[in-house]
Amino acid sequence: MRCAAAAAAVALLAAVMSVSVVLHAGARRPLAKPPRAAALQKTDTWPPTPQAKGGANLTAILTLDGPLAFRTFLGYLQQTNLVEVFQNQACLTDPGITIFVPVDKAFAAVKPSVLSGLSSLQLKNLMMCHSLAKHYELADFEGLSRIGPVTTFAGGLYTVDVTYDAGTVHVRSRWADAKIVGSVSVEAPMAIYELDRVLLPAALFHIQPPVAAITDGDVPVPRRRR
Numbered sequence: 001m002r003c004a005a006a007a008a009a010v011a012l013l014a015a016v017m018s019v020s021v022v023l024h025a026g027a028r029r030p031l032a033k034p035p036r037a038a039a040l041q042k043t044d045t046w047p048p049t050p051q052a053k054g055g056a057n058l059t060a061i062l063t064l065d066g067p068l069a070f071r072t073f074l075g076y077l078q079q080t081n082l083v084e085v086f087q088n089q090a091c092l093t094d095p096g097i098t099i100f101v102p103v104d105k106a107f108a109a110v111k112p113s114v115l116s117g118l119s120s121l122q123l124k125n126l127m128m129c130h131s132l133a134k135h136y137e138l139a140d141f142e143g144l145s146r147i148g149p150v151t152t153f154a155g156g157l158y159t160v161d162v163t164y165d166a167g168t169v170h171v172r173s174r175w176a177d178a179k180i181v182g183s184v185s186v187e188a189p190m191a192i193y194e195l196d197r198v199l200l201p202a203a204l205f206h207i208q209p210p211v212a213a214i215t216d217g218d219v220p221v222p223r224r225r226r
């Protein structure tokens with residue numbers, strides 16, 4: 001009896017000690033900053049809906065991801081009748097589509113007169129230049145960064161420069177340097193990435209460069225007036 005109890009006590013003590021060793025080892029481990037690429041990939045498997053394969057629903061994806069984070073871009077897509085165009089490029093063509101979606105905050109940082117001054121055709125081209133007529137995974141951007149200007153879905157006049165730097169992907173247009181800050185949905189045939197800036201291509205803004213079109217620094221989140 002005593003022997004068994006002593007053995008149990010020893011086993012318990014050993015268990016407690018090994019737990020405390022693990023805890024201490026954990027406590028001493030320096031806090032490593034998560035690599036940027038890992039942060040980018042955190043939503044790679046979103047959305048977990050059966051729709052995602054083959055028939056991704058752009059409207060549903062842009063509506064559901066986050067609290068209205070992509071509402072402005074989706075609104076412009078609907079206004080310019082591009083939802084179906086993008087959807088068809090994804091589902092009815094082999095290459096599929098890649099869409100760079102600026103967050104609402106990015107649109108809020110553009111002076112209202114810059115976008116409201118565009119004709120509906122220009123607005124359509126602006127939206128289409130946020131898209132590439134091929135499905136690209138995040139890892140593909142490193143290769144894309146080596147081939148120079150990339151033609152967008154808006155055509156040859158509307159190119160972007162993709163650069164890949166230590167896991168951060170930049171998408172540059174003439175007047176805006178945007179970064180991919182998240183993957184919204186990457187499953188073929190429709191890849192959707194979140195941008196922190198609205199692209200402002202030279203083809204649209206060459207006559208009147210939108211100097212100070214983008215407000216400097218972080219834009220405070222608009223607060224609802226009480």
Ligand SMILES: *[C@@H]1O[C@H](CO)[C@@H](O)[C@H](O)[C@H]1NC(C)=O
Pocket residue numbers: 057058059060063
């Ligand atoms: C896509 O999603 C939207 C919003 O959830 C819905 O209204 C629409 O019917 C869907 N379209 C298709 C083709 O499933």
